[in-house]
Amino acid sequence: MASTRILGQISGETDRAQRIANDYRQVVETITQRVAKAKRTPPRIYIELGDKGPAEYSYTCGKNMWGAMAQLAGGDNIAQPFVKDWGTIHPEQLMASKPEVILIAGYESVTSPSAMQIGQDIAATSALQRLKGFTQRPGWADLPAVKNQRVYAVYHGATRSVMDAALLQYVAKTLYPDLFRDLNPLATYLGFYQRYLPIRPHGTFMLGLNGSDKL
Numbered sequence: 001m002a003s004t005r006i007l008g009q010i011s012g013e014t015d016r017a018q019r020i021a022n023d024y025r026q027v028v029e030t031i032t033q034r035v036a037k038a039k040r041t042p043p044r045i046y047i048e049l050g051d052k053g054p055a056e057y058s059y060t061c062g063k064n065m066w067g068a069m070a071q072l073a074g075g076d077n078i079a080q081p082f083v084k085d086w087g088t089i090h091p092e093q094l095m096a097s098k099p100e101v102i103l104i105a106g107y108e109s110v111t112s113p114s115a116m117q118i119g120q121d122i123a124a125t126s127a128l129q130r131l132k133g134f135t136q137r138p139g140w141a142d143l144p145a146v147k148n149q150r151v152y153a154v155y156h157g158a159t160r161s162v163m164d165a166a167l168l169q170y171v172a173k174t175l176y177p178d179l180f181r182d183l184n185p186l187a188t189y190l191g192f193y194q195r196y197l198p199i200r201p202h203g204t205f206m207l208g209l210n211g212s213d214k215l
Helices: 002-011 014-038 066-072 091-097 124-134 162-175 185-196
Strands: 044-049 101-106 151-155 206-208
Touching: 002 014, 014 066, 014 162, 014 185, 044 066, 044 091, 044 162, 066 162, 101 124, 101 162, 124 151, 124 206, 151 162, 162 185, 162 206, 185 206
Parallel strands: 044 101, 101 151
Antiparallel strands: 151 206
16 A cells, blocks of 8 residues: 555656555454454465466465465464465375465466466366366365365456455455455456456456355
8 A cells, every 4th residue: 555655656646556455454454353353263274376377386475475365354364373474385295284275376377287377368168277287286175275165266467466455355254254244356446447447357256166255
């Protein structure tokens, strides 16, 4: 939010920047306040960049980026005790941690034919096929997240900016679907473009194992 306001000062668009910052603040406060009020045990969550495909574990985050978002959304990031900033988690440690929710992040441009590919101009059927591939990893059938179909694909390209407000909503909704029934993360993402940008995105940006962006 601070960076957005600074950019507003530099560009002479202070009012516009403040509106964007306020939108982001509202998303964060809605999530954190509801989670705090509910006083529930934080669900265990694991988030991985799926750029290497199911055959090889890629990096996850500890205290920053996806890890920080998981914590902000009221989750118990299983990687945090073992990964400081970002890196891989040992498969055996993942199995022992028993995540209840798993998110696999991806980009449009990938080199592996089985990597998590999601984003602009990516069809939901293609993204779903790749997401299902991760659930076939050795031992994953026994994980609570896989057993309960709580495995999701998310667009990594929307991170590291105020546009990740939509992803924060999505993470929160995967963790607490009953607390956030009224949130529509995809509408938040598309709405940002509609209000502030001259282009419209078309593709798949978040997806569950049921093939829908709805939770």
